[in-house]
Amino acid sequence: MTILDTIRGPRDLKALTEAELGELAAEIREFLVHAVARTGGHLGPNLGVVELSIALHRVFDSPVDRLVWDTGHQTYVHKLLTGRQDFSKLRGKGGLSGYPSREESEHDIVENSHASTALGWADGLAKARQVRGERGHVVAVIGDGALTGGMAWEALNNIAAAKDRPLIIVVNDNERSYAPTIGGLADHLATLRTTDGYERFLAWGKDVLQRTPVVGQPLYESLHGAKKGFKDAFAPQGMFEDLGLKYVGPIDGHDMGAVESALRRAKRFHGPVLVHCLTEKGRGYEPALADDADRFHTVGVMDPLTCEPLTPAIAPTWTSVFGDEIVRIGAEREDVVALTAAMLEPVGLKKFAEAYPDRMWDVGIAEQHAAVSAAGLATGGLHPVVAVYATFLNRAFDQLLMDVALHRSGVTFVLDRAGVTGVDGASHNGMWDLSILQVVPGLRIAAPRDADQLRAQLREAVAVTTRRRCSGSPRSPWAPRSPRSAGSAAWTCCCGTRTPTYCSFAVGVMAPVCLQAAELLRARGLRCTVVDPRWVKPVDAELPGLAARHRVVAVVEDNSRAAGVGAAVELALGDAEVDVPVRRFGIPEQFLAHAKRGEVLADLGLTPVEIAGRISATLAVKESAGEPGPGKEHSA
Numbered sequence: 316m317t318i319l320d321t322i323r324g325p326r327d328l329k330a331l332t333e334a335e336l337g338e339l340a341a342e343i344r345e346f347l348v349h350a351v352a353r354t355g356g357h358l359g360p361n362l363g364v365v366e367l368s369i370a371l372h373r374v375f376d377s378p379v380d381r382l383v384w385d386t387g388h389q390t391y392v393h394k395l396l397t398g399r400q401d402f403s404k405l406r407g408k409g410g411l412s413g414y415p416s417r418e419e420s421e422h423d424i425v426e427n428s429h430a431s432t433a434l435g436w437a438d439g440l441a442k443a444r445q446v447r448g449e450r451g452h453v454v455a456v457i458g459d460g461a462l463t464g465g466m467a468w469e470a471l472n473n474i475a476a477a478k479d480r481p482l483i484i485v486v487n488d489n490e491r492s493y494a495p496t497i498g499g500l501a502d503h504l505a506t507l508r509t510t511d512g513y514e515r516f517l518a519w520g521k522d523v524l525q526r527t528p529v530v531g532q533p534l535y536e537s538l539h540g541a542k543k544g545f546k547d548a549f550a551p552q553g554m555f556e557d558l559g560l561k562y563v564g565p566i567d568g569h570d571m572g573a574v575e576s577a578l579r580r581a582k583r584f585h586g587p588v589l590v591h592c593l594t595e596k597g598r599g600y601e602p603a604l605a606d607d608a609d610r611f612h613t614v615g616v617m618d619p620l621t622c623e624p625l626t627p628a629i630a631p632t633w634t635s636v637f638g639d640e641i642v643r644i645g646a647e648r649e650d651v652v653a654l655t656a657a658m659l660e661p662v663g664l665k666k667f668a669e670a671y672p673d674r675m676w677d678v679g680i681a682e683q684h685a686a687v688s689a690a691g692l693a694t695g696g697l698h699p700v701v702a703v704y705a706t707f708l709n710r711a712f713d714q715l716l717m718d719v720a721l722h723r724s725g726v727t728f729v730l731d732r733a734g735v736t737g738v739d740g741a742s743h744n745g746m747w748d749l750s751i752l753q754v755v756p757g758l759r760i761a762a763p764r765d766a767d768q769l770r771a772q773l774r775e776a777v778a779v780t781t782r783r784r785c786s787g788s789p790r791s792p793w794a795p796r797s798p799r800s801a802g803s804a805a806w807t808c809c810c811g812t813r814t815p816t817y818c819s820f821a822v823g824v825m826a827p828v829c830l831q832a833a834e835l836l837r838a839r840g841l842r843c844t845v846v847d848p849r850w851v852k853p854v855d856a857e858l859p860g861l862a863a864r865h866r867v868v869a870v871v872e873d874n875s876r877a878a879g880v881g882a883a884v885e886l887a888l889g890d891a892e893v894d895v896p897v898r899r900f901g902i903p904e905q906f907l908a909h910a911k912r913g914e915v916l917a918d919l920g921l922t923p924v925e926i927a928g929r930i931s932a933t934l935a936v937k938e939s940a941g942e943p944g945p946g947k948e949h950s951a
């Protein structure tokens with residue numbers, strides 16, 4: 316039996332000896348490598364927080380003390396220490412979530428995996444404690460990457476304002492998001508990292524000066540209360556202390572004793588305090604440490620010894636299709652520039668960055684800034700391409716609306732991982748973009764159905780906005796969206812006949828699903844037209860006329876049914892006085908549990924069989940109501 320086997324909850328950690336704790340850390344790393352290799356998931360970030368997670372659970376009493384993990388991708392160790400050791404179905408249907416989950420455990424508070432929110436949550440939790448007169452600590456753990464997000468700074472501003480409200484911020488500084496963290500904050504953390512002078516000086520002062528007769532104690536006290544300028548001579552605590560936070564660090568995040576003693580000091584402090592821990596992403600696993608591109612931030616199913624992938628490679632991925640095409644466009648067009656919010660490689664911009672380093676910016680986890688900066692770049696005469704995961708564009712909605720669209724800035728947003736993404740769970744599905752973006756005036760949205768369309772529509776987006784700019788007419792943002800799944804959903808045929816019964820508008824990768832549904836219905840004698848509208852916003856002016864020649868219109872999208880393309884089509888038909896019923900196939904208003912994309916789509920009824928069944932049921936109802944039957948001539 317291993318020590319890990321004996322850990323049923325945080326209490327079991329408290330009695331362990333130093334040697335046992337070291338052994339436990341090694342066992343956890345071994346466990347993580349093998350478990351995550353079997354299912355895929357976040358490996359590097361978790362290998363980096365083994366000691367930190369153990370120390371947090373030894374020093375604090377979760378769930379009475381509140382531990383909030385920013386982003387939550389680094390909570391596998393926390394899960395292991397809080398009674399969740401069955402990783403066999405991690406991120407799979409019915410298995411553990413890849414992020415914190417309230418359903419799973421009372422130790423999990425925040426399950427939103429969008430970065431930079433932990434400090435805001437902690438601020439609220441600490442205020443609630445104060446107002447209700449409750450005891451207990453509030454601790455937020457945030458990475459140096461997440462700390463680049465503007466929300467983190469808004470929270471810091473508020474947290475620092477209450478000098479008497481205890482709140483502990485642990486900065487897990489591994490110097491990286493996926494890639495190394497860059498920017499002014501990263502530079503500042505780097506400076507702090509190299510200088511533990513002040514804390515050491517104080518420790519030395521306490522030890523030596525307090526033993527020095529007569530002048531020792533007063534001198535120590537005056538040094539301890541010294542002004543910041545003096546402190547800066549020993550260590551540039553700068554920013555955090557200027558804000559009004561007590562700064563403790565930097566601490567070696569893999570020295571469990573040092574982390575524990577820093578956390579105990581922080582716990583005794585009656586105000587906001589920041590503990591700066593230095594950790595190593597991928598710690599203890601050689602293949603990860605050797606991969607400086609992203610230190611195994613996320614891995615697929617792989618052999619833990621060779622790191623060879625064990626699932627068939629998807630080639631080419633949508634991301635790589637975009638990545639290659641944008642490099643070609645970059646060669647033809649010097650005004651095309653690109654931005655990423657700390658996800659250079661995941662969104663496919665690495666090759667562009669290598670080819671045109673002066674035309675590429677990683678802005679940190681700062682989607683809002685990316686959008687506004689892009690508006691500035693466009694106004695300055697360039698054509699910015701902002702590549703983000705669809706789910707993270709939610710963050711930048713106001714900026715897209717007010718700074719990009721209102722100013723008719725020629726910006727192309729490329730929405731990676733649009734639609735149902737599956738295993739990353741509720742917060743990672745890109746299932747809202749087609750709804751929230753419907754209301755943005757002037758914005759055009761493409762939903763490419765395959766790799767060729769993605770290339771073509773990316774070019775249309777970049778070219779048209781530029782042409783408009785040259786001609787002096789209004790520019791507008793464009794947003795091609797592409798899913799996570801393979802980029803080879805070939806558009807093979809269209810089942811249109813002389814007198815089609817129903818018309819199906821297939822949004823992007825739902826095209827093959829619609830074609831298969833059409834085949835099933837055709838076998839039952841129902842004739843149909845399947846349409847790929849390509850640009851799903853605005854609704855093509857010809858679509859109402861086309862719809863009018865059918866008895867039912869079905870819109871199939873892997874986006875929310877509320878306010879999505881289906882709703883827009885319905886509106887367009889209504890405006891054109893076309894009285895044909897629209898059936899919206901999409902995602903109901905709910906958050907989706909983690910499972911494979913195919914499983915999620917099946918549960919939602921977004922399969923050819925389900926769609927065909929529902930369309931034929933609608934037609935049957937119409938027929939029994941006395942309308943012309945399938946195949947009969949119908950005039951709308």
Ligand SMILES: Cc1ncc(C[n+]2csc(CCOP(=O)(O)OP(=O)(O)O)c2C)c(N)n1
Nearest residue numbers: 360428429430458459460461491492493657
């Ligand atoms: C708003 C938002 N944008 C992008 C991401 C994608 N993302 C997940 S983890 C991560 C890097 C986080 O870096 P850091 O906070 O330093 O944690 P580490 O992985 O290094 O432990 C990013 C960019 C996200 N989760 N949320």
